[in-house]
Amino acid sequence: AQTVTQSQPEMSVQEAETVTLSCTYDTSENNYYLFWYKQPPSRQMILVIRQEAYKQQNATENRFSVNFQKAAKSFSLKISDSQLGDTAMYFCAFSPMNYGGSQGNLIFGKGTKLSVKP
Amino acid sequence: NAGVTQTPKFQVLKTGQSMTLQCAQDMNHEYMSWYRQDPGMGLRLIHYSVGAGITDQGEVPNGYNVSRSTTEDFPLRLLSAAPSQTSVYFCASSRGRGAHLTSTDTQYFGPGTRLTVL
Numbered sequence: 001a002q003t004v005t006q007s008q009p010e011m012s013v014q015e016a017e018t019v020t021l022s023c024t025y026d027t028s029e030n031n032y033y034l035f036w037y038k039q040p041p042s043r044q045m046i047l048v049i050r051q052e053a054y055k056q057q058n059a060t061e062n063r064f065s066v067n068f069q070k071a072a073k074s075f076s077l078k079i080s081d082s083q084l085g086d087t088a089m090y091f092c093a094f095s096p097m098n099y100g101g102s103q104g105n106l107i108f109g110k111g112t113k114l115s116v117k118p
Numbered sequence: 119n120a121g122v123t124q125t126p127k128f129q130v131l132k133t134g135q136s137m138t139l140q141c142a143q144d145m146n147h148e149y150m151s152w153y154r155q156d157p158g159m160g161l162r163l164i165h166y167s168v169g170a171g172i173t174d175q176g177e178v179p180n181g182y183n184v185s186r187s188t189t190e191d192f193p194l195r196l197l198s199a200a201p202s203q204t205s206v207y208f209c210a211s212s213r214g215r216g217a218h219l220t221s222t223d224t225q226y227f228g229p230g231t232r233l234t235v236l
Binding site for chain 1: 151160162206208210230
């Protein structure tokens with residue numbers, strides 16, 4: 001069974017600084033997707049960034065980037081130039097890319113609560 | 119497009135009552151799913167559907183029923199509500215079983231329904 005672990009329940013960072021959120025996962029699949037979702041107090045789930053396991057290049061989206069280490073099964077999120085609006089719960093998620101029934105299903109970690117302080 | 123809509127936003131039930139959480143999407147997505155979010159647990163998959171007339175169980179299906187008579191709608195039914203079903207429920211959709219093969223596709227989440235069972 002696949003599992004996703006986020007070992008940091010809470011983190012804080014000063015505005016304009018950089019913070020890294022950790023995520024590790026366990027799977028026997030070779031092809032899969034990894035995601036970071038942001039959930040602000042409004043509860044809306046917002047996709048931050050995604051990574052295909054077959055791509056060696058780390059994904060980036062503006063101030064957000066990942067460090068994907070496939071052999072170590074690690075998928076950390078780096079937020080640069082942190083802004084007050086980045087305050088939210090962040091979830092790491094895994095999805096298998098097989099052709100069976102489970103394709104598309106997301107497996108979530110328990111989340112990291114990030115607070116950006118002025 | 120309205121995206122993924124969920125009704126109601128809030129609901130309070132008494133133990134033993136039944137109700138249906140509504141979910142609709144207007145993006146012609148084949149894949150739809152229901153998750154529940156509990157404190158400290160992240161999101162867990164309840165049921166999912168890969169197309170009209172096809173549903174399957176996720177990680178925590180007990181106490182819930184689903185059906186998919188149209189592409190647009192995917193209601194979640196609580197047959198006999200229990201306090202353990204107090205949670206926030208999210209509906210999500212994405213394009214087709216091959217959704218994750220497209221670099222720009224992702225799962226779209228609804229705004230959530232907060233359910234309290236007394």
